[in-house]
Amino acid sequence: MTDSAPPAENEQSERHASWLELFFDLTAVAGVAQLAHLLHGGPAWADLGLYAVMFLAFWTGWMLFTVYGNVTRDQVRVWRVLAGMFGLAVMAAAVHGVREGEQAAAFALAYILVRSLAGKAWERRREYVADLPITRLGLGLTPWVVSMWFDGTARYALWALGLAIDLVVMFAVSTKSPEGREGDASEDAAVWTGHRPPRKLRAAYTDAPHLGERLGLFVLIVLGEGIAQTVSEASEVAWDSALYAVGTGAFLLLILLWSLSLRHGSDGVPLLSPGAVPVRLTLPLHCFVAGSVAALAAALGDSVAYTDAAVPERVRWLMCGSLAVYLVIAGAAVARSGRSVPWALLLTGPPLALVLAVGLTARDARAGHLVWLLVLALWWPLVWRLRRPSGAPAAPGSP
Structure with missing residues (x-):
């Protein structure tokens, strides 16, 4: 496995959000507005739990594509970012009917597609993002797939389980940077995926x-x-x-x-x-x-x-x-x-x-x-x- 060096310091200081990234962030505007409505009128504990799960899911999808643009810089594929943007828009639109179960399947399916689309980007580049291990380790996505065959509380519990797995991966999987940061993500990836990653898989680091x-x-x-x-x-x-x-x-x-x-x-x-x-x-x-x-x-x-x-x-x-x-x-x-x-x-x-x-x-x-x-x-x-x-x-x- 080889490591790709981080961008030069002078390049980092001059880089700002692109028009594509700012356009992509419009989905965050829509998503946050819809999610906030889950709490209107004085929420019960069940409403707070559902809000926490859905906010974390939406934020995860937004973060995956944010990191993709951050790492790939000028090599970003515009169509992939726009496809992710559409998936997040579907998630935002489905929020209103999730409590009644009407759009819960649509929300879950859109999340699965967003996660899968983001993961495929790194497979094609033969890279993993050391600062965001869930880009390649998709174990937390499995409960979301299983939830498509459940309704009500069981479905939401599976969503929470998948997100909890992702959080554990974020804290447990160690990484190693060119400056000698802790651990080696390849060994942790082998544990979580059940096989060793390709020998030439490169570690990419965020700007x-x-x-x-x-x-x-x-x-x-x-x-x-x-x-x-x-x-x-x-x-x-x-x-x-x-x-x-x-x-x-x-x-x-x-x-x-x-x-x-x-x-x-x-x-x-x-x-x-x-x-x-x-x-x-x-x-x-x-x-x-x-x-x-x-x-x-x-x-x-x-x-x-x-x-x-x-x-x-x-x-x-x-x-x-x-x-x-x-x-x-x-x-x-x-x-x-x-x-x-x-x-x-x-x-x-x-x-x-x-x-x-x-x-x-x-x-x-x-x-x-x-x-x-x-x-x-x-x-x-x-x-x-x-x-x-x-x-x-x-x-x-x-x-």
């Missing part, structure tokens, strides 16, 4: 700065959905001082999320320093961040209807729970970015405690009060990040 830009763009899309949800709901209610308070607070909350993830974070992950974790670990973190922000966007839209009444418990917990997930990831990112554990706890512990306290006790809170308490929670890590002690590593600068 980290370009991939970081794409990940950041995805988070921007999700934040945009928060604005869209709030604006859409605000257009259907009476405009009064209570609505102004909710709208202003929601906008400020999204600004803080943008600042923590993109100005003071890396790859869309809040407060993460560049290169602090391997790409294959950054990708799941990015998925969880994007999923939590999309859930918060849905909750913000729902909260607009409760300017003069207490926010329902399910909507309140959707807001607080999604923000709590975001803060937990931010705390882990701070700890992995070379800062001490006490500093990470000081940065994210108080806001996390406040968010959980609001979820537990603010039973009679109206939307305006609830949103502004969450703004206060997110303000804390931003202020304390700017007051980092001397000698602590700085987060990446703003673009």
